[in-house]
Amino acid sequence: MRDLTSLQKQINSVCELKYNEPMSNHTSFRIGGEAEVMAFPKNTDELADILKRASALGVKPRILGAGTNVLAPDAPLEGIVICLKDCLDGMQLLADDRICVMAGVTMTRAALFAAKHGLSGLEFAHGIPGTVGGGVYMNAGAYGGEICQVFEIAVVMQPDGSLRNVSRSDMQFSYRHSILEQTGDIVVCTVFQLKKTSAEEIKAKMKELMAKRSASQPLDLPSAGSAFKRPVGGYAAALIDEAGLKGYQVGGAAISTKHAGFAVNLGGATSEDVKTLLKNVSDIVYERSGIRLEPEVRIW
Numbered sequence: 109m110r111d112l113t114s115l116q117k118q119i120n121s122v123c124e125l126k127y128n129e130p131m132s133n134h135t136s137f138r139i140g141g142e143a144e145v146m147a148f149p150k151n152t153d154e155l156a157d158i159l160k161r162a163s164a165l166g167v168k169p170r171i172l173g174a175g176t177n178v179l180a181p182d183a184p185l186e187g188i189v190i191c192l193k194d195c196l197d198g199m200q201l202l203a204d205d206r207i208c209v210m211a212g213v214t215m216t217r218a219a220l221f222a223a224k225h226g227l228s229g230l231e232f233a234h235g236i237p238g239t240v241g242g243g244v245y246m247n248a249g250a251y252g253g254e255i256c257q258v259f260e261i262a263v264v265m266q267p268d269g270s271l272r273n274v275s276r277s278d279m280q281f282s283y284r285h286s287i288l289e290q291t292g293d294i295v296v297c298t299v300f301q302l303k304k305t306s307a308e309e310i311k312a313k314m315k316e317l318m319a320k321r322s323a324s325q326p327l328d329l330p331s332a333g334s335a336f337k338r339p340v341g342g343y344a345a346a347l348i349d350e351a352g353l354k355g356y357q358v359g360g361a362a363i364s365t366k367h368a369g370f371a372v373n374l375g376g377a378t379s380e381d382v383k384t385l386l387k388n389v390s391d392i393v394y395e396r397s398g399i400r401l402e403p404e405v406r407i408w
Contacts, residue, residue: 123158124148131180134172134191136237138330139379140180145188149195152296156269158190159294163268170408171294173242174214177332179407182379193239196296201225205302206260211241211295215248218300223314228305229258234314235321236333241295245288246406247281251317256281260301264293271296284337284404326364326372335363335371335386336401344401345369348389351396358385371405383407 131140196212219234232253360377
């Protein structure tokens with residue numbers, strides 16, 4: 109990290125900063141050491157200012173949304189983390205079937221906003237705790253729905269602070285992936301193309317999906333959602349269950365006894381506990397089935 113003291117002085121007046129901020133306060137796993145500096149820009153101007161100043165000093169910030177798909181390290185995290193949850197906020201109805209959502213809005217809030225206006229397509233997102241920015245970045249999905257199915261266009265901020273529009277074809281969406289993983293661009297806002305449907309029908313679907321989540325997922329324990337990507341030729345949870353790994357534990361981390369696709373923090377789990385758990389499970393499943401499971405959680 110180069111000249112962080114100089115960067116701190118420059119951005120102190122730009123936006124809210126916290127020093128030696130525990131990452132465990134900002135991740136759904138409730139795991140992670142202290143971030144040297146955490147910034148909370150309130151708008152695109154503040155975000156652009158931070159990125160420009162950081163770039164000029166050769167500093168590459170880490171971008172955090174709601175932290176619902178991140179495993180942060182136990183050791184202190186050097187550098188600057190930019191947190192966008194609840195910072196880039198706001199939603200707008202653009203036309204009869206389109207909404208614009210800022211990146212810091214949670215997927216659940218976006219789904220509820222769409223439902224309020226009788227717009228269908230985001231029901232799958234109701235119950236996903238991550239932000240729209242993070243959801244677009246990784247093409248989040250659940251219950252047969254994915255961001256790419258309703259994505260029309262987004263405004264992204266490049267590492268130099270400039271803005272550009274990206275279309276669906278630009279995004280190169282695939283399973284839990286978009287081109288943003290390569291470009292490093294940050295989602296500022298997204299336009300979703302939805303379908304006019306009765307609000308009652310939409311809410312009924314959302315209620316049905318939430319009931320499924322509550323019945324099958326360990327929502328009472330800290331986790332980062334699905335621990336592994338869906339492999340070709342099978343389902344991660346089924347493969348883990350068939351290997352007899354429900355409840356398998358390393359330190360304070362374990363495979364959920366309720367849903368084999370989830371790794372959970374039973375209390376006091378460390379990042380190393382989770383990483384070892386994921387590696388061991390992947391190895392055991394591979395030995396048994398010949399299918400290699402890859403983590404879906406982003407390991408910092």
